[in-house]
Amino acid sequence: MTVTELAALLDDAAVNATAIPQLTLANELDVDGAYAVQEALIARRLDRGQRLVGIKMGLTSRAKMAQVGVHEVIWGRLTDAMAVPDGGQLSLDGFIHPRIEPEIAFLLGENGIAAAAPALEIIDSRYADFQFTHPDVVADNTSGAAFVVGPWQPVPAGVDNLGVLLEVDGKVVQAGSTAAILGDPRRALTEGRALTARYGLALEPGWIFLAGAATAAVPLTPGAHVRAVVEGLGTASLKAAA
Amino acid sequence: MTKEPASDSSGRTAWTADHPGLPTGAVDEAVRLLREAQETRTPCAPLRERLLPVGDVATAYAVQRAMTEQAVAAGRRIVGAKIGLTNPAVQRQLGVDQPDFGVLFADMAAFDGAEVDVTRILQPKVEAEVAFVLGRDLPYEQVTVADVMRATDHLLPAIEIVGSRIANWDISIVDTVADNASSAMFVLGDRPVALADVDLRLCGMVLEHEGEPVSVGAGAACLGHPLHAVAWLAQTMAAAGTPLRAGDVILSGALGPMVPVTPGAAYEARISGLGSVRTRFSGLAG
Numbered sequence: 001m002t003v004t005e006l007a008a009l010l011d012d013a014a015v016n017a018t019a020i021p022q023l024t025l026a027n028e029l030d031v032d033g034a035y036a037v038q039e040a041l042i043a044r045r046l047d048r049g050q051r052l053v054g055i056k057m058g059l060t061s062r063a064k065m066a067q068v069g070v071h072e073v074i075w076g077r078l079t080d081a082m083a084v085p086d087g088g089q090l091s092l093d094g095f096i097h098p099r100i101e102p103e104i105a106f107l108l109g110e111n112g113i114a115a116a117a118p119a120l121e122i123i124d125s126r127y128a129d130f131q132f133t134h135p136d137v138v139a140d141n142t143s144g145a146a147f148v149v150g151p152w153q154p155v156p157a158g159v160d161n162l163g164v165l166l167e168v169d170g171k172v173v174q175a176g177s178t179a180a181i182l183g184d185p186r187r188a189l190t191e192g193r194a195l196t197a198r199y200g201l202a203l204e205p206g207w208i209f210l211a212g213a214a215t216a217a218v219p220l221t222p223g224a225h226v227r228a229v230v231e232g233l234g235t236a237s238l239k240a241a242a
Numbered sequence: 243m244t245k246e247p248a249s250d251s252s253g254r255t256a257w258t259a260d261h262p263g264l265p266t267g268a269v270d271e272a273v274r275l276l277r278e279a280q281e282t283r284t285p286c287a288p289l290r291e292r293l294l295p296v297g298d299v300a301t302a303y304a305v306q307r308a309m310t311e312q313a314v315a316a317g318r319r320i321v322g323a324k325i326g327l328t329n330p331a332v333q334r335q336l337g338v339d340q341p342d343f344g345v346l347f348a349d350m351a352a353f354d355g356a357e358v359d360v361t362r363i364l365q366p367k368v369e370a371e372v373a374f375v376l377g378r379d380l381p382y383e384q385v386t387v388a389d390v391m392r393a394t395d396h397l398l399p400a401i402e403i404v405g406s407r408i409a410n411w412d413i414s415i416v417d418t419v420a421d422n423a424s425s426a427m428f429v430l431g432d433r434p435v436a437l438a439d440v441d442l443r444l445c446g447m448v449l450e451h452e453g454e455p456v457s458v459g460a461g462a463a464c465l466g467h468p469l470h471a472v473a474w475l476a477q478t479m480a481a482a483g484t485p486l487r488a489g490d491v492i493l494s495g496a497l498g499p500m501v502p503v504t505p506g507a508a509y510e511a512r513i514s515g516l517g518s519v520r521t522r523f524s525g526l527a528g
Contacts, residue, residue, distance in 0.1 A: 161448050162514065163460030163462075175498075176498075
């Protein structure tokens, strides 16, 4: 199949919330080809009126690499349609098997990082059983589905070891540190700039940068109230509709 | 198994409570096997079933107590206690809903940054923790976090070097309790920090090996809050008749997963607001 056809498959899977088999099962697809599919996939959404608002990093922690069995940092695109207001409600109807994880977000400025915020990312592989190879997950916009960014804060002097909690219905279900993000989330930004440049995308001031998960992801279930707490940065939360 | 109370150089007695009905022969045999494992540096088979009834934590503590008495009688000085099994996932693995504890002796302490003889420890692993140093006794069987706060003189970042005398770390709750909560050594940081100056629930923790994070976590990973773990220990020790005392060092429990030690490797633990502490291990040749 062509890049355009593969992008259409993934786009339809997301729109219809229906899992599909991994692309690599029936197609020759390498990582470069997969980024081309991702670009075509997002182009379809931009054609529908969505706007590019940033990028997200994936597989920036050992825990995450072990969880999915891919051992290289990857990146995906964020559009405005993926944003959920902090404290907002999210219907899970549009998702296949959503998971949620706590992150740190950076607001990109003219020169470096303008602000930082606690964030939540909802990931939802369009592949059956959340199973994929490296090219598959890249083509699928690195499983990106939705995100919440909490209130922007001044960038702390150090962001390399901020404690991060993921709470579901008031219970701490994951505890980690921003150190899980490549040792320091600022490294994720350096990597992100380099990786996106390789595929012809320059990060723009005003964009949101999701640096990667600080803990393993947990399933997002109907009715759950989920909160990310980041040391020194505050909280970001959402309520999954029942 | 009534024994003469043994006391260390500071006059503190080890546990000597009599537990009628315990299988004394089995306890003595478990003590012998654990000592032999340490002395010959050869881990032994699990003690459960063959010596210690599965889930009989009281008998397992009787083994620990007997070993502590022998250690004190041999002149080793008790300096505090460690709390283990403070992570719900680890508790589930071992089928328990409570932490456990072990005794810390002065000769288990290594200096910050000093080399540790890796051959001295059976199957070593490292984990990062918050150490509490008490300024007052905690003699109450009913304890609040306020009591613990008032009794805490200062905090230190710590690396606990755990080890197991049980082959392949194939431990159940009775195996680890009998084996002094799988303790081996500990390293304390050198800069005391006041309890009020750290957010012990949210503080990030990273344990690094050659600059690479090998374990990460946060304060809440320890029973929701390290203070809760210390409160549990205080009431457990008071109920056992051996309350925590001023000067005791409490290792409150791991803030992230434990990591197997690589001989020759150096590890640094950083805890947000608490500073850092490091240890390094001799190579295989010692």
